[in-house]
Amino acid sequence: MKDLNVMIVGVGGQGTLLASRLLGCAVMLEGMDVKVSEVHGMSQRGGSVVTYVKAGKQISSPIINKGEADIILAFEQLEAARWLPYLKRDGVLIVNTQQIDPMPVITGVAKYPTGVLQTIRDCGVNVVAMDALAAAMQAGSSKVTNVVLLGAMAQHTDIAYDIFETAVRQTVPQKFVDMNLAALRLGYDAAKAC
Amino acid sequence: MENKELFLGNQAVARGLYEAGVTVISSYPGTPSTEITEFAAQNDEIYCEWAPNEKVAVEVAAGAAISGARAFSAMKHVGLNVAADPLYTASYTGVNGGLMIAVADDPGMHSSQNEQDSRHHAIASKTPMLEPADSQECKDYAKIAYELSEQFDTPVLLRLTTRVSHSRSLVTLEPRQDVALRDFEKNPQKYVMMPAMAIKRHAFVEQRMQQLADYAENCALNRVEYNTGAKIGVITAGICYQYAKEALGERASYLKLGMVNPLPVALIRNFAEQFEQVYVIEELDGIIENHCKAHGVQVIGKELFGYLGEYNQEIVREKILGEHVPFVQTDLDIPARPPVLCAGCPHRGLFYTLKRLKVRVSGDIGCYTLGALAPLSAIDTCICMGASVSALHGMNKARGDDFAAQSVAVIGDSTFVHSGITGIINTAYNKGVSTVIVLDNSITGMTGHQQNPTTGYTIKNDPTVAVDLEALAKAVGFQSVRVVDPYDLDETYKVIKEEVAKKEPSLVISRRPCVLMKYVKHRPPLTVQTDKCKSCKACMQIGCPAISMRDGKAQIDFTQCVGCDVCTQLCKFDAIVRE
Numbered sequence: 001m002k003d004l005n006v007m008i009v010g011v012g013g014q015g016t017l018l019a020s021r022l023l024g025c026a027v028m029l030e031g032m033d034v035k036v037s038e039v040h041g042m043s044q045r046g047g048s049v050v051t052y053v054k055a056g057k058q059i060s061s062p063i064i065n066k067g068e069a070d071i072i073l074a075f076e077q078l079e080a081a082r083w084l085p086y087l088k089r090d091g092v093l094i095v096n097t098q099q100i101d102p103m104p105v106i107t108g109v110a111k112y113p114t115g116v117l118q119t120i121r122d123c124g125v126n127v128v129a130m131d132a133l134a135a136a137m138q139a140g141s142s143k144v145t146n147v148v149l150l151g152a153m154a155q156h157t158d159i160a161y162d163i164f165e166t167a168v169r170q171t172v173p174q175k176f177v178d179m180n181l182a183a184l185r186l187g188y189d190a191a192k193a194c
Numbered sequence: 195m196e197n198k199e200l201f202l203g204n205q206a207v208a209r210g211l212y213e214a215g216v217t218v219i220s221s222y223p224g225t226p227s228t229e230i231t232e233f234a235a236q237n238d239e240i241y242c243e244w245a246p247n248e249k250v251a252v253e254v255a256a257g258a259a260i261s262g263a264r265a266f267s268a269m270k271h272v273g274l275n276v277a278a279d280p281l282y283t284a285s286y287t288g289v290n291g292g293l294m295i296a297v298a299d300d301p302g303m304h305s306s307q308n309e310q311d312s313r314h315h316a317i318a319s320k321t322p323m324l325e326p327a328d329s330q331e332c333k334d335y336a337k338i339a340y341e342l343s344e345q346f347d348t349p350v351l352l353r354l355t356t357r358v359s360h361s362r363s364l365v366t367l368e369p370r371q372d373v374a375l376r377d378f379e380k381n382p383q384k385y386v387m388m389p390a391m392a393i394k395r396h397a398f399v400e401q402r403m404q405q406l407a408d409y410a411e412n413c414a415l416n417r418v419e420y421n422t423g424a425k426i427g428v429i430t431a432g433i434c435y436q437y438a439k440e441a442l443g444e445r446a447s448y449l450k451l452g453m454v455n456p457l458p459v460a461l462i463r464n465f466a467e468q469f470e471q472v473y474v475i476e477e478l479d480g481i482i483e484n485h486c487k488a489h490g491v492q493v494i495g496k497e498l499f500g501y502l503g504e505y506n507q508e509i510v511r512e513k514i515l516g517e518h519v520p521f522v523q524t525d526l527d528i529p530a531r532p533p534v535l536c537a538g539c540p541h542r543g544l545f546y547t548l549k550r551l552k553v554r555v556s557g558d559i560g561c562y563t564l565g566a567l568a569p570l571s572a573i574d575t576c577i578c579m580g581a582s583v584s585a586l587h588g589m590n591k592a593r594g595d596d597f598a599a600q601s602v603a604v605i606g607d608s609t610f611v612h613s614g615i616t617g618i619i620n621t622a623y624n625k626g627v628s629t630v631i632v633l634d635n636s637i638t639g640m641t642g643h644q645q646n647p648t649t650g651y652t653i654k655n656d657p658t659v660a661v662d663l664e665a666l667a668k669a670v671g672f673q674s675v676r677v678v679d680p681y682d683l684d685e686t687y688k689v690i691k692e693e694v695a696k697k698e699p700s701l702v703i704s705r706r707p708c709v710l711m712k713y714v715k716h717r718p719p720l721t722v723q724t725d726k727c728k729s730c731k732a733c734m735q736i737g738c739p740a741i742s743m744r745d746g747k748a749q750i751d752f753t754q755c756v757g758c759d760v761c762t763q764l765c766k767f768d769a770i771v772r773e
């Protein structure tokens with residue numbers, strides 16, 4: 001498998017950390033070197049959050065800079081646009097169509113831009129968009145939106161699907177495993193259709 | 195397969211403590227250091243505790259080490275300021291069982307109020323400092339630190355930075371070493387630091403630092419990586435080593451310093467001599483750079499990279515090689531997304547009330563510092579933990595009673611115990627008239643929900659005594675003590691209005707647990723009846739992230755709303771309902 005740089009971006013509280021942990025676990029199961037860089041603390045309170053997962057023969061820096069990500073997994077549209085410069089020219093943007101207003105929009109000092117996804121597509125970016133929240137509700141809870149998106153991402157890596165399933169089984173608490181596996185599958189199938 | 199795990203840097207430090215046979219840990223939480231102690235507490239072999247603050251924590255650890263155990267304390271960079279007093283003198287007493295103190299710097303201020311460089315404390319306190327660059331080194335260096343501590347009779351500092359603490363990489367696990375408790379002999383010459391003894395110990399400290407400097411010349415912690423044909427030499431440490439390697443690869447040779455205090459001289463000189471150009475890559479202050487220059491070694495450092503924020507491979511690539519990676523960008527105007535108090539956060543109702551009362555607010559550090567941001571915009575100052583109470587006293591003394599009648603201090607429960615108690619003692623003793631509001635959400639929220647002395651539980655979640663805030667306030671001379679529920683806006687308004695008007699010190703406890711606590715039952719989400727909504731935006735004054743305007747009407751995001759009913763109290767048209 002070749003080197004893989006994935007950025008997972010979203011809003012604090014959306015479960016990006018678990019997604020990065022699951023992906024890190026999957027990569028480790030593949031027997032590659034891996035680094036995962038997380039955010040804890042202040043920005044987890046509803047701020048813009050980003051985690052990096054890097055896999056390859058030998059990883060030095062745990063973070064990803066502009067133009068270096070093979071995949072950006074965006075949990076929210078505005079965050080997709082914010083972090084877009086980090087995507088490689090031929091990279092894939094997988095994005096949840098959900099919109100969450102940031103506080104400056106709520107207070108009225110800023111506007112949530114319109115046509116975000118179309119603007120990104122117009123730049124020639126390969127965009128895979130889906131309503132992951134609806135799929136998560138179908139799987140049983142809005143809380144598994146993160147795993148739906150991870151499932152979608154599984155379509156775009158060389159890592160076998162069942163490795164992701166193993167990662168879920170190893171990481172998620174027992175009583176939530178079935179719901180998470182269902183969410184993973186829904187995301188995986190949805191991305192195939194895209 | 196080898197026994198490898200994907201560990202956070204902090205988790206790897208905790209594993210190192212376990213393997214090194216550490217038996218006593220006392221820490222105070224602080225991002226990005228907190229998880230070290232949380233992970234260590236999962237081992238039954240280690241006694242772990244949350245102390246009320248870093249000074250207490252380091253004193254507990256120093257006491258344990260002097261009495262013969264391997265001991266540890268962790269904190270964030272500013273925590274070491276609080277613990278500087280015991281550290282600087284523990285450097286004189288030295289240890290018996292090994293003592294390591296982990297201090298986590300936060301370049302880029304992901305979660306901090308300043309960007310100080312804790313290497314200065316290592317230099318000033320004359321203690322050795324190690325700096326790992328990934329999780330494996332976190333574990334290895336922690337173990338080496340205990341050997342150095344006992345060999346050289348010194349506390350050892352382990353410097354971490356956010357990207358090392360909070361990145362996961364592979365770690366090989368080894369078994370725990372059984373380390374016997376050493377004898378605790380009476381030795382006042384070494385352990386009683388008063389002038390006659392301390393004078394001699396200072397001489398010992400100077401000698402010890404010389405020996406450590408010699409050690410730094412040849413130790414495995416400081417290593418050279420040559421790449422044939424490389425014209426660039428890089429001297430670096432910690433995470434910057436990773437950035438340099440990623441950016442420069444085999445185009446440079448590296449002197450990677452694992453020990454950042456004391457620094458070697460000959461090793462640096464011999465390395466630097468071989469290159470046309472030598473760069474020092476270090477975040478924050480130019481400590482390695484200045485050391486090089488002081489010893490006549492010409493290097494390029496801060497003039498190129500600067501003192502601000504985090505570095506990364508892009509910066510190194512650009513500054514040294516002048517190379518850029520192409521990227522795509524839209525011309526969209528993207529609004530910032532600052533952090534916010536969670537939907538249903540108990541602090542929200544309190545800050546909304548303070549805004550309505552138009553009082554000046556001396557603030558402090560915790561989740562509630564977010565009350566400084568729009569639309570609540572309720573906080574006027576925030577300096578360091580505990581300063582809310584003492585700074586308000588200063589303001590009131592400077593500006594007089596009329597000001598005092600329109601000002602309050604806000605401080606979280608953990609912060610109050612950390613260093614607010616001394617502040618209220620000062621206020622009462624010196625005849626202050628402050629109104630101090632303790633935001634008691636029954637947890638240390640900002641750092642990820644740690645127990646503290648007010649919660650009634652230990653780090654291992656065992657029930658224990660809880661500080662009785664009401665009785666404590668009365669005992670130090672605050673006679674007026676009131677408790678309010680910040681979800682009840684009218685009552686909170688009334689009580690604070692009464693208390694600020696009083697010409698005596700008063701304590702208001704705004705009590706309601708953090709909504710993220712597992713035991714807090716969330717009520718079903720509310721919805722806005724669009725036909726009743728008059729688009730007045732009254733409900734948006736509280737800045738709940740669950741409420742936004744969609745097509746001119748308020749809308750509540752069901753995935754975020756916890757049904758706290760604070761917004762319903764603001765809607766004059768009864769448009770917000772529970773379905």
Ligand SMILES: Cc1ncc(C[n+]2csc(CCOP(=O)(O)OP(=O)(O)O)c2C)c(N)n1
Nearest residue numbers: 224559560561562606607608609638639640
């Ligand atoms: C000296 C020092 N130690 C630690 C920290 C890290 N820190 C920031 S806020 C905080 C505690 C917040 O808890 P609390 O006062 O209960 O408020 P909450 O976040 O729960 O609202 C800590 C430990 C710091 N900023 N300064």
Ligand code: SF4
Nearest residue numbers: 536539561639708709
């Ligand atoms: S974690 Fe708790 S205290 Fe902190 S903002 Fe969220 S609800 Fe408030």
Ligand code: SF4
Nearest residue numbers: 738755756758759761
């Ligand atoms: S009830 Fe209102 S204020 Fe409370 S969380 Fe829900 S939307 Fe926010």
